[in-house]
Structure formats: structure tokens, C-alpha cells
Amino acid sequence: MARLMRYSLYQVKETVTLAEEIAAVRDYLFIQETRFPDRVRSQVLVGEEVLDARVPCMILQPLVENAVIHGLEPKEAGGTVIISGRRVGEQVHIEIKDDGVGIPPEVQKAIFGLQVRGGGKGQVSGLGIVNVYRRLQHQFGGNCALDVASTPGKGTCIQLTFPYTKE
Numbered sequence: 001m002a003r004l005m006r007y008s009l010y011q012v013k014e015t016v017t018l019a020e021e022i023a024a025v026r027d028y029l030f031i032q033e034t035r036f037p038d039r040v041r042s043q044v045l046v047g048e049e050v051l052d053a054r055v056p057c058m059i060l061q062p063l064v065e066n067a068v069i070h071g072l073e074p075k076e077a078g079g080t081v082i083i084s085g086r087r088v089g090e091q092v093h094i095e096i097k098d099d100g101v102g103i104p105p106e107v108q109k110a111i112f113g114l115q116v117r118g119g120g121k122g123q124v125s126g127l128g129i130v131n132v133y134r135r136l137q138h139q140f141g142g143n144c145a146l147d148v149a150s151t152p153g154k155g156t157c158i159q160l161t162f163p164y165t166k167e
Contacts, residue, residue: 015139018085018092019051021060025083028061032068039078040068046085050092054165056135062128063096063158071100071156079155087164094160103150111148129158136162 022044029042064081072079079099086093103111111129129148136144140162150156 014056015054016057017051018046018053018055021055021057022046022051022083022085024058025060025064028064029068029081036073036078039075040072041078041080043080043082044084046083046094047087049087050085050164052166053087053092054167055092055162056139059132059135059160060094060096062132063160066128067096067098067100067156067158071098071102074101090164091161092164095157096160097155097157099155102152102154103148103156104152108148108150132160136160 026044029040029044032040033042060083064083067081072081081096081098081100084095084097129146133146136146144162145160147159147161148156149159
């Protein structure tokens with residue numbers, strides 16, 4: 001827990017390696033799996049070839065946290081979140097997939113409305129997704145993507161795509 005707190009509170013670098021991001025995600029998942037041993041399960045399947053890629057700090061942990069809190073915790077039997085990553089040409093593809101309760105269509109619409117309008121007031125569901133996308137755009141410009149596919153009752157899949165850079 002201390003490692004995760006240090007990473008999230010004291011990380012002053014604008015970019016980190018994907019390996020550092022994955023370490024923070026593993027720390028977060030360890031905490032959740034300890035809290036809910038029969039309800040939260042995870043797999044991290046990220047290829048070695050992308051671990052040295054530079055990414056904005058804290059782009060994966062908020063998405064994994066959303067999957068656990070909004071996807072798995074409301075589901076009586078719990079579920080699994082899978083984080084996978086690979087390199088395709090000069091692009092890094094990351095996928096965060098859960099078999100949770102899914103995102104209702106009206107919430108999906110509100111999330112993407114925030115991206116178009118550029119923000120809103122107060123507590124808004126999905127703000128973490130929007131902030132991650134904005135940080136990706138700041139780092140990579142138009143050469144990145146964040147896609148959300150969700151089916152109520154079946155789960156959610158978030159895909160991130162961005163250039164493979166080591167600088």
C-alpha cells in the first residue's frame with residue numbers, strides 16, 4: 001500500500017515506463033484481492049516488448065480501479081479484471097477487460113459527452129476515463145485512442161492505443 005501511495009502522491013515525472021505503471025496496478029490489485037479474496041480476481045498479461053514504453057503517469061490504475069469498483073464490486077459473485085498489453089508495429093495496445101456489471105448506455109453517453117464538451121461540474125461518473133484520455137492526448141496528440149465497449153450484465157473492455165516511445 002505504501003508503494004502505491006508513494007507512486008500516486010509523489011510521482012513528479014511527467015512520464016514513466018509502462019513497467020512502473022504495471023507495478024502500481026499490481027499493487028492496487030493486490031490490495032483489492034486481499035480485501036475481497038473471493039470476489040476480485042485479476043490477471044496481468046503485458047508483453048516484455050512494451051514494458052520500456054513511456055506513458056503518462058497514472059493512466060492505467062484509474063481505469064483498473066473503475067473496473068473493480070464499478071464493474072466487479074456491485075456484482076454479487078465478483079469477477080475478474082484482465083490487463084493485457086502488446087506491441088503492434090509502432091503502437092502499444094493496452095486492454096483492461098472485466099466481466100462485471102457493465103456500463104449502462106446512458107452513462108456511456110454521459111462519459112463521451114464529457115470528452116466532447118471538455119468537462120463538467122461536480123462529481124461525474126466516468127471522469128477518470130476522460131482524464132486518462134486527456135493525458136494521453138497531451139502526451140501523444142492525435143496519435144492515440146481510448147475506446148470503451150460495454151454490455152450491461154456482461155462487462156466492459158477499455159482499449160488504449162498510443163505510439164511506442166522510449167524517450
